Amino acid sequence: MKSDETGTGMKNLSAMMLFLRSMVNRVFFGWWVVLLGSIVLVVGAGILIHGLTVFFLPLKRDFAVSSASISLLYGASRLEGGADGPLAGYLIDRWGPRVMMLIGASLAGIGFLFLSLVETFWQFFFVYIFTISIGFNAGFFHPVYAAVNSWFIRHRGKAFAITGAAASIGGMIMAPLLSHLILSFGWRTGAISAGLIILGVAIPCALPIRRSPESVGLLPDGMDPGAEGTASTNRGIGIVTPVDFTVRQALRTLDYWLLFLAITLRVSITVALTIHFVPIFVWKGLTEVASAYLVSLFAFSTILATLGIGWFGDRWPRSLLCSLGIFPNIVGILSLVISPSYSSIYALPIGLAITMGTVPLNWALIGDLFGRRSYGSLRGIMVVGSGTGTFFTPIFAGWMHDRTGSYFIALWTFILIHLAAAVFFLLLHRRSPRERDLPD
Numbered sequence: 001m002k003s004d005e006t007g008t009g010m011k012n013l014s015a016m017m018l019f020l021r022s023m024v025n026r027v028f029f030g031w032w033v034v035l036l037g038s039i040v041l042v043v044g045a046g047i048l049i050h051g052l053t054v055f056f057l058p059l060k061r062d063f064a065v066s067s068a069s070i071s072l073l074y075g076a077s078r079l080e081g082g083a084d085g086p087l088a089g090y091l092i093d094r095w096g097p098r099v100m101m102l103i104g105a106s107l108a109g110i111g112f113l114f115l116s117l118v119e120t121f122w123q124f125f126f127v128y129i130f131t132i133s134i135g136f137n138a139g140f141f142h143p144v145y146a147a148v149n150s151w152f153i154r155h156r157g158k159a160f161a162i163t164g165a166a167a168s169i170g171g172m173i174m175a176p177l178l179s180h181l182i183l184s185f186g187w188r189t190g191a192i193s194a195g196l197i198i199l200g201v202a203i204p205c206a207l208p209i210r211r212s213p214e215s216v217g218l219l220p221d222g223m224d225p226g227a228e229g230t231a232s233t234n235r236g237i238g239i240v241t242p243v244d245f246t247v248r249q250a251l252r253t254l255d256y257w258l259l260f261l262a263i264t265l266r267v268s269i270t271v272a273l274t275i276h277f278v279p280i281f282v283w284k285g286l287t288e289v290a291s292a293y294l295v296s297l298f299a300f301s302t303i304l305a306t307l308g309i310g311w312f313g314d315r316w317p318r319s320l321l322c323s324l325g326i327f328p329n330i331v332g333i334l335s336l337v338i339s340p341s342y343s344s345i346y347a348l349p350i351g352l353a354i355t356m357g358t359v360p361l362n363w364a365l366i367g368d369l370f371g372r373r374s375y376g377s378l379r380g381i382m383v384v385g386s387g388t389g390t391f392f393t394p395i396f397a398g399w400m401h402d403r404t405g406s407y408f409i410a411l412w413t414f415i416l417i418h419l420a421a422a423v424f425f426l427l428l429h430r431r432s433p434r435e436r437d438l439p440d
Contacts, residue, residue: 028218028221028222029151029210029213029216029218030148030151030152030159030213030218030220030221030222031159032208033147033148033151033209033210034148034151034159034162034163036205036206036208036209037144037147037148037163037166037205037209038144038162038163038165038166039166039201039202039205040101040105040140040144040201040202040205040206041140041141041144041163041166041167041170042166042167042169042170042173042201043170043174043197043198043201043202044105044108044136044139044140044141044167044170044198044202045140045141045166045167045168045170045171046167046169046170046171046172046173046174046175047112047170047174047178047194047197047198048108048132048136048140049167049171049274051170051171051174051175051177051178051194052074052275053175053274053275053276053277053278053279053295054175054178054179054182054190054278054288054292054295055178055182055187055190056070056275056276056278056279057278057279057282057288058182058183058186058187059073059121059124059187062187063120063121063124065121066398066402067279067398067399067401067402068395068398068399068402069121069398070398071275071276071394071395071397071398071399072125072395072398073124073125073128073129074275074394075390075391075392075393075394075395076125076129076133076391077128077129077132077133077136077137078271078386078387078389078390078391078394079387079388079390079391080129080130080133080134080137080387081133081136081137081383081387082383082384082385082386082387082388082390082391083384083387084134084137084138085137085142085379085380085381085382085383085384085387086377086380086381086383086384087380088100088137088138088142088376088380089142089146089376089377089378089379089380089381089383090376090377090380091138091376092142092143092146092376092377092380093146093373093374093375093376093377096210096211097143097144097146097147097150097209097211097376098143098147098206098207098209098210098211100138100139100142100143101139101140101143101144101202101206101209102139102203102206102207103135103138103139104134104135104136104137104138104139104140104143105135105139105140105198105199105202105203105206106135106139106199106203107131107132107134107135107138107139108131108132108135108136108139108140108195108198108202109135109195109196109197109198109199109202109203110131110195110199111127111128111131111132111135111195112132112191112192112194112195112198113191113192113195113196114127114131115127115128115132115188115191115195116188116189116191116192137383139202140202141167142376142379142380142383143376144163145160145163145363145375145379146375146376146379147209147210147211148160148163149363149364149366149367149372149375150211150212150213150220150372150375151212151213151220151221152220152221153220153221153367153372154220154221154314155221155314156314156364156367156368157310157311157312157313157314157318157360157361157364158310158311158313158314160310160313160360160361160363160364161306161307161309161310161311161313161360161361162307162310163360164306164310164356164357164359164360165302165303165306165307165310167302168299168300168302168303168306168353168356169299169303170299171295171296171298171299171302172296172299172300172303174194175292175295175296175299176292176293176295176296177193178190178193178194179288179289179292181193183288183289212372220372243371244370244371244372244373244374245370245371245373245374245378246373246374247374247377247378247381250369250370250374250378251381253369254431255369255428255431256369256370256378258424258427258428258431259362259365259366259369259382259424259428260382260385261385261421261424262322262362262421262424262425262428263362263363263382263385263386263421264382264385264386264388264389264421265389265417265418265420265421265424266322266326266355266362266418266421266425267386267389267390268386268389268390268392268393268417269329269393269414269417269418269421270329270352270355270356270359271386271390271393271394272390272393272394272396272397272410272414273329273333273348273352273414274352275394275397276394276397276398276401276407277291277294277295277298278291278292278295279401279407280336280348280407280411281294281345283401283406283407284336284345286345294345294346294349295349297346297349297350298349298350298352298353299353300353301349301350301353301354302352302353302356302357304353304357305353305354305356305357306356306357306359306360308357309321309325309354309357309358309360309361310357310360310361313360313361313364317429318361318364318365318368319365319425319426319428319429320425320426320429321358321361322358322361322362322365322425323422323423323425323426323429324422325354325355325357325358325361326355326358326418326419326421326422326425327422328350328351328352328354328355329348329351329352329354329355329418330351330415330418330419331347331351332347332348332349332350332351332352333348333351333411333414333415333418334415335347335348335351336348336411337408337411337412363379365428366378366379366382393414393417396410396413397410397414
């Protein structure tokens, strides 16, 4: 009897496995790449972007350093990301996204475990910059976006939006979790938890990812091999190039440098605001716990904004959406600076969320304009500008707060830089297809 029951159980298990395999095979594998990459970004971005703001004040108190010193930590991480961006992009194009994701996740996870052992600010600095930052900058957004860019052309806006929303989902989950752990058990416990989560989630998810549809006998978007063309210029989204630029060819175009400046200026402000998010609201009179929940509001709003803007991004000109999407954040900053009402504190999380919702479209524009061949390298070079900008803006905000006890001057400066970013995106949009450069 037991043997019959065992045999029946094995048959049921086999039938279930066959059913699951058939379900997996019915879905274009590119969407599984998006799902796995999204999970990687949930933990990576949730901890290393949204979650790090809750470490800001505890580190400042424990190490007895200034806001500018803590800002230097985050700024140096961005500068390091800009410095190694071209190399990381080159290695992604050469080795494929999966290898870089495995290396990066391992470095970041182990680095957080080492953080729990440091005793001084400068020990923290060197572990964070030369282990965690290298791992994060090489193994998360770069390779995930490169993989998504390779697997999609027509549905690139939606695919990028889903991965971008995943980063915000991570923030919505990780910021309150890390805040609770840090305030209850100390930042060292928070660091250990962060390291274990990265190692336990990101590495298994990276293993099944393949570098391109062609590597497994498919075409982008799951297209029929007999279909004509591989690019889409319909529905007003602007040029999606049918050719692949080399790095040299792309760097000789005006489009690349307009996009370079626009992304650099946009990232310089959104990253600075993300890093100083909790301190800014503490300056406005909120507690650290209440500010951490505003991080969750920001992250949740970013999810909705990213998915919505990504849907529009496959139908409307992406560069125009990137330009218009900056203005809600400007309104949010203005409300925080000039409005005396308590309700004004909600304008910045929501406005910043809308602007962050355009981030996937920023990076999708590289693929739209220059193709799939050199995406990793072109994105890596572009990160040199954003890395440099995000080195200075958080330090500037922290320095101004140390000198004046206020974020007033920093926030007004951020408004002006944001306006310049919107102008560059608009100039890119205004260039007609006939004005655009194609490779020789």
